[in-house]
Amino acid sequence: KAGVTQTPRYLIKTRGQQVTLSCSPISGHRSVSWYQQTPGQGLQFLFEYFSETQRNKGNFPGRFSGRQFSNSRSEMNVSTLELGDSALYLCASSVSGGLLTDTQYFGPGTRLTVL
């Protein structure tokens, strides 16, 4: 079974631009979560989608948004990029998202650099 895939793997953007990252979950998984990983702040939860609905959201500004499609694929968008948005963005999928009984499988991440 194929794992979680994220595209692109690397991105370089300049301040003020916007960017869209894509995540394809494991087949049969309906929950997709996004995390930001930086050296200073570590791993921080962005949001989680289940059946095309945002079910949970972390403490990030409105410039960070996401969506999920009917095939469970998810995208996240960051508008008006800032230098501090440079990070590794990780996507994780699970069958239902309930972490008591389920397991989140992570993709390799998209490395975003903002210049």
Add this chain to the structure above:
Amino acid sequence: GNSVTQMEGPVTLSEEAFLTINCTYTATGYPSLFWYVQYPGEGLQLLLKATKADDKGSNKGFEATYRKETTSFHLEKGSVQVSDSAVYFCALSDQGGSEKLVFGKGMKLTVNP
């Protein structure tokens, strides 16, 4: 809010040494606890988890016990290998269906032959 505090390292050990990575948490309710590992250039992988007090999670020779009285979930391995070199993250998730993980800062482990 909920938080996780763990040893940050980096730590360098010789092969076959004993490993302990301390992890303590602050949470309301009864969280599930996790250890994730991140090998170079890869995403996070679940190493083990425990969902209630006194549960012991184990995998690949690693163990951790959910200690409610000390709010801890320390990771141990009796004999590390070079292939265990990675970054280790302790994490918790809230009870009650919250789907988000709260992570510690991570600890980089290097094992030398």
